[in-house]
Amino acid sequence: MFTKSKRVNIVITFVLLFIAGIPVWWNTTTTYRSNVDFTEISEYYLKDNMTQTKWPLFKQLFDQVGPIQHDIEVKTATEYSLSFTLLNSDPSDIVPKWDFPYLSNKYIQPFIDQISDIANFTVQSKISHYASLLKSPLYDSKEKSYYIPSSFLSEYINPNEWQLDTPSTNQPTLNFIIYIPKTTQSPLYIRSNQNSNSFLIPQWGGIIIHNVNNNKKNNNNDPIDLTDELEDQMISFKYQLKELLGINNENNKNNNNKEKREKYLEKDIVLGNDEINSIIKRYAAENINVSISTLYSLSSLIESLPNMLVLDNIRDQVKVATESLGRAHQCLEQSDYNCALQASKQSLASSESAFFDKNMLSQLYFPDEHKYAVYTPLFVPVCFPIIAGIFQEFKHYKNKKLNK
Amino acid sequence: MNKITFRFYLVFLYAILVLYIGGIEDAISHGGAMGYEQPKTNFYNGGNGKADYNVEHFFRGEHTNNWALLVCTSRFWFNYRHIANVLGFYRTVKKLGIPDSQIILMLADDMACNPRNSYAGSIFNNENHKLNLYGDNIEVDYRGYEVNVENFIRVLTGRHEPEVARSKRLLTDDKSNILIFLTGHGGDEFLKFQDNEEISSHDLADAFKQMWEKKRYHEILFMVDTCQANTLYTRFNSPNILAIGSSKFGENSYSHHSDPELGVAVIDRFTYYTLEFFESVDPHNVTLYQLFNTYSPQKLQSHSEYRTDLFNRPLDQVPVTDFFGSVMRADLTPSTIINEKVEKEEPTVNNNDHVKKQSPKTKQISYKITEKPTSIQVKNNKNNESNLFNSNFVASSFIFLVVFGLLAWSSDFVKSNLILNTDDLKDAKSKLKQH
Numbered sequence: 001m002f003t004k005s006k007r008v009n010i011v012i013t014f015v016l017l018f019i020a021g022i023p024v025w026w027n028t029t030t031t032y033r034s035n036v037d038f039t040e041i042s043e044y045y046l047k048d049n050m051t052q053t054k055w056p057l058f059k060q061l062f063d064q065v066g067p068i069q070h071d072i073e074v075k076t077a078t079e080y081s082l083s084f085t086l087l088n089s090d091p092s093d094i095v096p097k098w099d100f101p102y103l104s105n106k107y108i109q110p111f112i113d114q115i116s117d118i119a120n121f122t123v124q125s126k127i128s129h130y131a132s133l134l135k136s137p138l139y140d141s142k143e144k145s146y147y148i149p150s151s152f153l154s155e156y157i158n159p160n161e162w163q164l165d166t167p168s169t170n171q172p173t174l175n176f177i178i179y180i181p182k183t184t185q186s187p188l189y190i191r192s193n194q195n196s197n198s199f200l201i202p203q204w205g206g207i208i209i210h211n212v213n214n215n216k217k218n219n220n221n222d223p224i225d226l227t228d229e230l231e232d233q234m235i236s237f238k239y240q241l242k243e244l245l246g247i248n249n250e251n252n253k254n255n256n257n258k259e260k261r262e263k264y265l266e267k268d269i270v271l272g273n274d275e276i277n278s279i280i281k282r283y284a285a286e287n288i289n290v291s292i293s294t295l296y297s298l299s300s301l302i303e304s305l306p307n308m309l310v311l312d313n314i315r316d317q318v319k320v321a322t323e324s325l326g327r328a329h330q331c332l333e334q335s336d337y338n339c340a341l342q343a344s345k346q347s348l349a350s351s352e353s354a355f356f357d358k359n360m361l362s363q364l365y366f367p368d369e370h371k372y373a374v375y376t377p378l379f380v381p382v383c384f385p386i387i388a389g390i391f392q393e394f395k396h397y398k399n400k401k402l403n404k
Numbered sequence: 405m406n407k408i409t410f411r412f413y414l415v416f417l418y419a420i421l422v423l424y425i426g427g428i429e430d431a432i433s434h435g436g437a438m439g440y441e442q443p444k445t446n447f448y449n450g451g452n453g454k455a456d457y458n459v460e461h462f463f464r465g466e467h468t469n470n471w472a473l474l475v476c477t478s479r480f481w482f483n484y485r486h487i488a489n490v491l492g493f494y495r496t497v498k499k500l501g502i503p504d505s506q507i508i509l510m511l512a513d514d515m516a517c518n519p520r521n522s523y524a525g526s527i528f529n530n531e532n533h534k535l536n537l538y539g540d541n542i543e544v545d546y547r548g549y550e551v552n553v554e555n556f557i558r559v560l561t562g563r564h565e566p567e568v569a570r571s572k573r574l575l576t577d578d579k580s581n582i583l584i585f586l587t588g589h590g591g592d593e594f595l596k597f598q599d600n601e602e603i604s605s606h607d608l609a610d611a612f613k614q615m616w617e618k619k620r621y622h623e624i625l626f627m628v629d630t631c632q633a634n635t636l637y638t639r640f641n642s643p644n645i646l647a648i649g650s651s652k653f654g655e656n657s658y659s660h661h662s663d664p665e666l667g668v669a670v671i672d673r674f675t676y677y678t679l680e681f682f683e684s685v686d687p688h689n690v691t692l693y694q695l696f697n698t699y700s701p702q703k704l705q706s707h708s709e710y711r712t713d714l715f716n717r718p719l720d721q722v723p724v725t726d727f728f729g730s731v732m733r734a735d736l737t738p739s740t741i742i743n744e745k746v747e748k749e750e751p752t753v754n755n756n757d758h759v760k761k762q763s764p765k766t767k768q769i770s771y772k773i774t775e776k777p778t779s780i781q782v783k784n785n786k787n788n789e790s791n792l793f794n795s796n797f798v799a800s801s802f803i804f805l806v807v808f809g810l811l812a813w814s815s816d817f818v819k820s821n822l823i824l825n826t827d828d829l830k831d832a833k834s835k836l837k838q839h
Contacts, residue, residue, distance in 0.1 A: 054551030072735065075577060134537060141839055153734040160730070168568055196739040202468055203579075208739070236739050297617040305610060345670065358565050361557060365606035368797070381810070388815045395820075 004396065011389045018386075031363060033310045038299040040322050045296060055325070057332040058288055061340075065278075065285040072202040073246035076171060076286045078345045079120040081173045082108070082241070083205075085164055086127045086226075090182035093213040094212060097223040098230055100125040107234040107268070111241070114271045117341060118245075120282045122171070131162045137185055146185050150192035153199060159207065174244055175205035178230060180212055186209040198236045206235050238269045247271065247279045255287045280337050287326055287344035291321055298355050308362035314354050317378035321350035414814060429825040460731065467581040467622045468731040471574060472497045472507045474558060477588030477597045479512035484668040485659050487515045488529035489587045489629055489675040491537035496682050497583065500729030507575055508559055512598060517809040522665060529671040529679075531663040545572050553603045562609040564619060578619035583627070583727040587672070587719055588632030589794040592653060595640065609639035618640040625692075629674040631656040632708050638755045646715040648696060650674035651706035658705050673704045687729065693720035740795070 039162035042069075043054040074080075102125055112121045137146040148156045157179075160198050164175055181188040188209055190197050200206035210233060212226065234242075254298050295318060302310055331339035474497070476490040490822040494509055516527050516538045527538040546555055558564050559574050576582060589596045593605040615621055628636050630683040633649030640647060650672070651657040659669035660676040681690075681698050696719065712719065723729055 025505065061738060071836075150734070150736055154732040157734075158501060158503075158732060160501070160505065163503075163505075165505045165570075169572075192734070192736055194736050194738065196736050198739045199734040199736045201734060206737065232739075240737055294618070301614060301617055304613075356562050356564075358558075358563050360563055360609060361554065361561075362607075364553065365604045365610075384812065384815070387812050388819070391812065391816045392819065395816075 009395055011393050013039060016387045031307055032038065033311045034312045034315045036302065036315045036318050038309060039293065040253065041292065041295045044292060055329045057329055061285050061332060062289065065282050066287050068282065070333060072243055074174065074203045074244050077119060077172045077285050078349055079171045081122045081169050081171045083123065083173055083175045084125040085177045087131045087177050087179045089131055089180060089256065090131045091129045093183040094180065095221055095223045096180055096226050097127065098225065099227040103227060103230060103234050107238060111238050114276060115279060117280060119340060134158050137188055140232040146188045147191040150190050153190065157207065176240065177207045178233055179207055179209050181209065183315065200240045200243060206237060208236055234333060235268055247275055280341050284337060284341040284344045287348040288325065291325065292349040294355050295321060305362045309359055311359050314357055314360065317350045317354035321347045321354065324350065345392065414818060458514045458689055459691055460725050463721045465581065465623065465725050465726045467726065468579040468733065469577050470502050470581050470727065471505065472502050472583040473559065473574065474507065474585045475510040475587065476512065477551065477595055479514055479598050481518055482668055483519045485671050486587045487511055488527055488537060488671050490585065491527055491678045492529050492675055493585050494542065495537055496679060497728055500687055500725060502730040504543045505571060509543065510544050510551045511544050512551055513547040514623050515543050517736040531661060531670060551598060553597050553601050556603065557607065576620050579622050581623045581727055582621050582626050585627045590636060591632050593635045595630060595636060605636050605639040608636065609641060612640060612642045612645060629657060631674050633657060637711060640714060643714055644716065646710065646712060648708060648710035650704060650708050652709055655706045671796055674708060677703055687724055690724050691720050692722045692724055695724055
């Protein structure tokens with residue numbers, strides 16, 4: 001067999017291998033968790049009556065703006081896509097066309113330019129055919145027209161069936177549709193006490209039912225230009241866009257009574273300065289609120305899921321977001337709401353991308369019992385002769401000492 | 405005793421100890437898993453009294469959009485019924501108004517064009533073959549090997565690669581109701597994905613917790629049709645989740661019937677009775693309580709149970725279209741065109757916008773509940789299973805150390821006393837020679 005010195009060497013080699021190997025194994029099997037700095041966010045949430053909380057002006061801003069509802073209003077985002085559709089029911093009746101660039105430049109673009117601070121708006125338009133209603137509208141023989149009762153609108157119209165989604169963009173989209181009913185269902189009205197043919201779908205967009213002037217229809221199938229008829233509808237769209245973005249007149253906001261709303265729109269809608277200021281404040285407040293709560297949720301998630309991988313880019317983005325929040329606070333100290341809005345947009349973008357980072361997938365549930373079940377059959381049979389060898393060497397060493 | 409018998413004795417002892425250790429580990433792991441108890445619940449068919457008003461209008465929840473996440477986790481021909489289950493749900497949900505853009509359908513999609521399918525291009529869920537579920541209007545978002553645990557968790561938590569298409573994302577917000585339906589092969593607190601990997605109830609609970617943190621849902625209805633399905637929702641701890649499974653711990657879920665022409669079972673019982681319910685009632689006029697009451701142990705041959713402790717509305721006030729359908733809300737806006745028509749007044753309810761806040765003055769609400777809904781109250785499981793130093797672990801590690809030490813000592817003992825080293829042999833021989 002082996003000489004004594006060789007045996008000792010073998011045993012010592014194995015022991016050293018174990019001592020060197022265990023840290024290596026430990027390092028390679030732990031999930032990498034970068035050190036993300038959440039101190040400022042947790043300071044913000046610290047309810048301490050003695051010391052002043054961090055960023056006190058934020059709370060003031062939130063109180064000033066008031067509770068932000070999302071009943072109709074769409075969530076704040078840094079970019080929006082506005083999609084305008086001319087939807088025709090039956091192209092054999094009429095083939096419509098419109099000069100959308102003209103309409104947009106006259107009505108939509110000035111509106112967007114006024115609120116360009118709050119987000120990037122992209123405008124798209126299309127013409128679509130063969131769109132039908134879910135049910136046939138009811139016929140009123142006295143008026144010789146078709147109607148849909150306003151409380152049952154959802155049973156007749158389902159905009160999702162019209163498949164207007166543009167899958168190419170990931171931005172939040174607001175859809176505005178002009179629906180031209182077919183000749184067999186014209187003229188089509190919505191029956192209500194408001195005498196209006198347009199309605200909006202909360203957080204989605206708006207639909208206007210447009211009955212084409214009969215004089216325009218001709219027998220040949222040339223496309224009919226509806227641009228001048230649609231100019232008025234553009235103003236309705238502006239009203240709907242205003243509602244969807246939450247731009248309310250200061251007076252109307254406090255006035256919840258629906259009857260006091262205008263029954264008819266004035267000729268055109270131009271935003272006043274106070275409306276623009278209030279929307280800037282509202283967006284700044286909501287962006288700041290959402291980014292702080294996102295960062296806070298992120299910190300509590302990282303803590304509570306110890307198996308979740310946290311890479312360095314998350315730490316960097318949280319840093320950017322926190323710095324932007326600090327900058328926003330500085331802007332608020334100088335009452336510069338525009339600057340606060342820009343900083344809040346950046347913090348919103350960073351915090352959302354940190355939270356939804358694709359690498360932050362927690363490892364699957366791997367309880368400790370499973371770990372033992374995996375590692376024990378590997379290591380125990382190997383340890384067995386090694387430990388026996390250590391005992392043996394130890395005993396020989398002792399015997400040698402005794403013999404000496 | 406002599407050496408040979410001693411050696412045999414030692415080998416025998418080793419074998420017994422190995423089996424014993426295996427037995428200990430097994431017993432301990434089983435004991436831990438059965439730590440919680442399932443209280444007995446009786447499921448009985450209550451009479452669903454036909455109400456004389458539209459349930460949906462009155463009790464509509466506060467959500468503004470509906471999403472559905474339908475997942476079939478099996479592949480291969482003999483799991484035909486799982487694909488048929490999911491496609492049946494898909495068809496129901498689409499009929500009731502949820503658009504494709506708000507449905508995420510995950511299927512292995514290997515049935516319709518399977519070489520063993522004698523009706524190529526069709527998938528039926530009934531042996532009468534009346535309804536082809538695999539029509540020309542289905543949109544599968546994740547197919548084939550894309551249906552795996554990682555993608556499922558990514559869909560739930562929203563953490564996709566940046567290039568993932570919009571139709572594959574769950575773009576919900578805090579006013580979205582989500583219907584989640586899972587079917588396939590499952591077991592005690594796990595669900596098997598495509599014969600390859602599994603997802604455990606802890607992972608699901610974590611994913612829902614992350615969804616709640618980011619306000620990605622308003623309410624979730626979680627339905628599972630697998631074996632031992634009820635165990636899959638036991639770990640949920642986020643609010644506003646209503647969960648129902650088709651069979652409890654230790655029970656299998658059974659298929660309903662098989663098709664003699666196709667040669668496989670075509671639908672599972674739980675799904676069959678769910679779809680039958682939707683075919684037989686006016687879906688706009690029924691509540692979840694009525695749906696859950698149609699399941700009975702006689703029909704399903706298993707005990708379907710649901711948990712409502714995380715859900716804050718009573719089930720008899722939740723219309724099924726809160727989860728299965730999508731009803732659009734429409735608010736009138738003023739127009740610029742002045743009509744010369746005479747304005748007509750609405751005779752009954754005025755604008756349906758805030759109908760949930762006002763009750764109409766003309767109708768009387770009277771709806772007697774005949775039976776109380778039953779549910780399990782899942783107690784908060786003892787957390788000692790996840791804690792490292794629980795009693796099971798300590799006991800088993802102690803026993804392990806004792807046995808291991810004994811084995812190590814005995815091998816050393818054997819070496820030094822029984823099995824002779826060649827050195828000793830030489831010494832002994834030389835000693836003999838000397839004598």
